[in-house]
Amino acid sequence: MAKGAKRPERERIRRWRLGRRAEWMAALALMVKGYRILSWRYKVKAGEIDLIARRGDVVAIVEVKARTSIEAAMDAVGPFAQRRIEAAADHWLRQRPDYDRLSLRFDIIAVTPRRWPVHIPNAWQARP
Template sequence: MKPGRPARPWRVGLGARVRRDGRAAEWLAALFLMSRGYRILAFRLKAGGGEIDLLARRGRVLAVVEVKRRATLDAALLALKPAQQARLLAAGRAVARSRPGLAGLELRLDVVALAPGRWPRHLRGLHARD
């Protein structure tokens, strides 16, 4: 938007709806992970130049979880690009360094993909591709 130009009402409403839908997707992903034995440590955690949707722990694994909601599961899985993966891993390392209770845990990048009418899909252990 150009400076001095008022926001268009439909865009303001769209942004609010997108944020609301994103938060709902994060809660759904959190419930899904908790049903599989994960403990959710944080929601929307800003660290190391990135924002982590969910920080979860299960045993000795500290999972940086990115939640992607799209029209199809395939589209959701393809939405996480290598640059974002690298930012998320850097943010996860920053969090692990700053919290002594997380020292020594295996850091992992996971994705929970959501699509209407489908069960969530959890991909574990993604690595940034350069």
């Protein structure tokens, strides 16, 4: 293996670890706020959801972003990513007929250096 070939692999592993750590911190922040985590890293062909949490009658579909700022985290969830998350949420909801009576919301949690995770409820609205 060439010396330069190891560098991209290390970077990929570093980013994977950072993402998993950010998801754990986001889940902890949600639990402190009274949410129950229903699912972690829900993945289907249509898309992926980092966290699915519930508090009362609200089911939060949560995208976790580890970035240097809150603005960078919000910008990282563009229209294409939103559509994929919405498609995965549709799939998840179809598997749970009792959840049709609950309110569904799309949130972002920004995990930034040396700060408690910032929860942005209703970060976007699902398109019909």
